[in-house]
Amino acid sequence: MTGVVVFIAVMGFTLERSRLTWPEKFVNDAFGAVQGLLYRPVAAIAAFAADIGRLSDIHEENVKLRQTLAQYAQDQIRYNFIEAENKRLKEALDFSERQKRLYDYRLLIAQVVGSSSNAFDRTIKINLGSRDGIKPKMAVTTIDGLVGLISHVSEFTSTVEPITALDAGSPQGIQVAATIFGREQESFGIIDAYDPATGLLQMTKIDENDTLGPGDVVITSGLGNVFPRGIVIGTVESRQVGDFGLTQKATVVPAAKFDHLQEVFVVIVPDVDGP
Amino acid sequence: MNHAVLAGILFVILENGLVPWLIPPAWSDRLLPHLTFVLTVYVASFAGRHPAFLYGLGFGLLGDVLYYGDLIGAYGFGMALVGYLAGLVQERGQPTMASIIGLTAAGSLALNAVVYLIYRLFRLTTWSYGFSFYWFMAPSFLLEMLIALALYVPVRRWLLKASAPARDEAVS
Numbered sequence: 001m002t003g004v005v006v007f008i009a010v011m012g013f014t015l016e017r018s019r020l021t022w023p024e025k026f027v028n029d030a031f032g033a034v035q036g037l038l039y040r041p042v043a044a045i046a047a048f049a050a051d052i053g054r055l056s057d058i059h060e061e062n063v064k065l066r067q068t069l070a071q072y073a074q075d076q077i078r079y080n081f082i083e084a085e086n087k088r089l090k091e092a093l094d095f096s097e098r099q100k101r102l103y104d105y106r107l108l109i110a111q112v113v114g115s116s117s118n119a120f121d122r123t124i125k126i127n128l129g130s131r132d133g134i135k136p137k138m139a140v141t142t143i144d145g146l147v148g149l150i151s152h153v154s155e156f157t158s159t160v161e162p163i164t165a166l167d168a169g170s171p172q173g174i175q176v177a178a179t180i181f182g183r184e185q186e187s188f189g190i191i192d193a194y195d196p197a198t199g200l201l202q203m204t205k206i207d208e209n210d211t212l213g214p215g216d217v218v219i220t221s222g223l224g225n226v227f228p229r230g231i232v233i234g235t236v237e238s239r240q241v242g243d244f245g246l247t248q249k250a251t252v253v254p255a256a257k258f259d260h261l262q263e264v265f266v267v268i269v270p271d272v273d274g275p
Numbered sequence: 276m277n278h279a280v281l282a283g284i285l286f287v288i289l290e291n292g293l294v295p296w297l298i299p300p301a302w303s304d305r306l307l308p309h310l311t312f313v314l315t316v317y318v319a320s321f322a323g324r325h326p327a328f329l330y331g332l333g334f335g336l337l338g339d340v341l342y343y344g345d346l347i348g349a350y351g352f353g354m355a356l357v358g359y360l361a362g363l364v365q366e367r368g369q370p371t372m373a374s375i376i377g378l379t380a381a382g383s384l385a386l387n388a389v390v391y392l393i394y395r396l397f398r399l400t401t402w403s404y405g406f407s408f409y410w411f412m413a414p415s416f417l418l419e420m421l422i423a424l425a426l427y428v429p430v431r432r433w434l435l436k437a438s439a440p441a442r443d444e445a446v447s
Contacts (some may be wrong), residue, residue, distance in 0.1 A: 007352040014347040015397060024340050031287065031341055039292040046296050084402035116342030117307045119387075119411040120394045120402075123344040125291075152343050161344050167401055196304055196402075196410060259295065259303035 018136040018152060025154035032157030036113035036127050043112070043262045054208055083218065084257070105228050106268040108132060110140075110260045113157065122162055124148075126264060129156040137226060139267040145232035145255030146220065149174065161231075162258045163201070164194045178203060178233055179221035180212050186211045191252065193231060201234060201252040204242055214238055217251050226266050276326060277435050279318055283334050286310040305411045308418045309350075312386060315358040316379045316423065317430050320350035324362025331358030345399045352439070353389035357382045372427055379423040383416040390433065 020028070054238025090100055108125040126136050130153050138150045140160045148162035166174060180187035187210050193202040206212060216236045234252040242249040290310045298306045311334040319327030335354030341348045361378045368374075389406055392401040402410070 003352075003355070006370065007348050010348040011346045011352075011393065011397065014343070015345065020343075024343070027337065027340050031337075031384070035288050035292045035353075038288055039296075042293055042296045114288075114293045114341070116338075116344070117290055117294070117309055118338070118342060118350065118390070119304070119307050119407070120390065120400050121342065121344035122358070123342045159288070159343055165344065197406070257300070259300055 010049055020152055020154055021116060028125075028152075028154040028159075032113050032125055032127060032154075035125070036111065039142050040111055040262075043260075046260065047262060082262050085181075088123045101270045103222075103229065104270050106270075107141075107265040108134075108262050108268055110266055112264060115259070115261070122164060122258065123151065123159045124162065124261060124264075125159055126266070127157055128266060129154050131155055133268060134158050134266060138269070139220070139227045139231060141231055141265050141267060142256045142261065142263070143265075144257070145234060146176075146185045146227070147256045147258060147261070149227070150266065160264070163191070164196065164255070164258050166192055166194045166201070173178035174226065175224070176227055176233065177221045177223040180236075181219045181232070183211065183216075184219075184221065186210070188223075189216070189218075189250065194254075198251075199254070201244045201254055203236070204247065204251050206239070206242070206248040206250060208248060210248070212236060212239065212250065230268050231267065276322060278324070279314065279330065282434065283311050283314055283330065287334065287337060287341070288316055290338075291421070292341065300418075302414070305414045306418055307411055307415050308336075308422055309354075309383075309415075310355070311335075311403045311423065312354055312383065313379055313419055313423045313426060315354055316361050316375060316382055317426065319358050319361035320365045320375050320378070321435060322362075324359050324366060327358035327362040328355050331355040338430075345363070345394075349390045349393045350386075352393070353386045356389060357386045360385070372424075375427065376420055376423050380416055380420050382414065387412040387415070 010119050108128060110128040112124055113127050115126045116125075126140070134150055134153050136150050136153055140147045140149060146163060148160045149163040149167070150158050152159045161174075162254045163174075163176065166176070176191040178189050187206075188208075189203040189206040189212070190202050191201050193204075194200070195202065203218065214236050218233045218236060220227040220229055220231045220233060232255045234254040237250060237251045237253050239250040287310075290308070294308060294310070295303060312331075315327055315331040315334065318330045331354035332351055335350065336351035338350050361382050365374065365380060386402075387407070391400070391404060391412075393404075400407075
């Protein structure tokens with residue numbers, strides 16, 4: 001009986017907490033280090049096997065990549081012009097140093113060292129910690145798109161909560177403010193749930209007059225200051241009338257995959273919390 | 276017992292480092308075997324209910340702390356409870372292969388039900404029990420039964436042989 005009471009207390013106490021005590025950090029770091037020794041070679045072997053399987057697609061992929069590269073070269077020139085102009089305008093308008101650095105994101109590469117076997121809580125562990133400047137609530141992405149956000153940090157490792165854990169009914173639900181790539185100012189919606197059976201994310205609170213439709217690329221909007229802006233989330237699959245009829249909702253195919261991960265990037269947002 | 280603890284630590288690492296890579300991507304959300312839980316059933320069968328309680332508590336909490344997402348303690352509580360109950364059942368007679376496999380199956384369902392109820396209690400999941408059962412509990416429990424079957428011979432050979440002389444000394 002006492003045990004039940006103690007456990008309920010522990011669970012309640014650990015429910016909304018992002019800092020770890022030193023025994024937790026120690027256990028995390030010790031196991032993280034050992035586990036990395038196993039996970040990474042296994043991952044490398046698995047990736048090698050997958051590469052051999054894909055060998056026949058290489059040519060096709062190469063053609064596609066070359067086209068993309070050509071496109072990039074053009075975009076780079078355009079980008080440089082726009083960036084220079086943007087900088088000049090910001091200076092002309094007397095932007096503060098904080099405002100100028102607001103979107104100066106840095107990407108840190110991290111190796112995945114393990115993944116959870118708890119079905120309700122599919123966290124993954126990466127080998128970067130507070131020593132490397134990782135803080136809770138930082139966004140984690142792969143090359144494909146948004147994976148999740150950092151939930152707990154110890155010295156050398158941290159835990160990543162995937163966006164598949166999004167749950168509209170949960171009290172501590174994270175909600176991702178999202179918009180459409182190419183129409184960042186016009187579209188808005190909130191990604192707030194994931195359906196494991198279909199593997200689709202749900203985007204709600206879309207305005208009736210919004211032009212969003214199937215095939216559009218959904219990215220983070222940066223509003224709400226939890227996620228940095230401009231990270232790909234997925235592609236819109238379909239759109240329906242929302243639960244209350246006032247707003248609409250859409251289903252989104254996530255761009256990133258959440259299992260068999262090897263390398264992820266942590267997006268470091270410049271520290272601009274101060275006034 | 277020391278060997279069992281060492282094997283447990285090894286299994287924690289395997290469970291989160293190797294097993295995810297062995298499971299095909301389409302099933303990675305659905306096949307989630309808990310290797311340390313299978314070992315807890317073995318500890319309950321051969322060492323009794325009190326060691327199994329501590330073993331389940333320890334490794335359950337370890338798993339909770341390592342992959343801390345929403346709360347700590349769901350698996351610690353569930354594995355301690357199931358380990359104790361499994362020990363209670365096994366003390367009624369000599370543990371056989373059938374009883375161990377049966378207990379792994381029943382225990383796996385009980386453990387998942389306990390964890391589900393805890394997540395439901397704190398409103399951390401909105402899945403229905405039927406969906407969770409179909410989605411991951413049933414596949415995982417079948418896999419855990421197979422793992423228990425595969426572990427039967429190694430456990431008898433390594434863990435029991437290692438502890439047998441110690442028991443003889445204690446008797447004499």
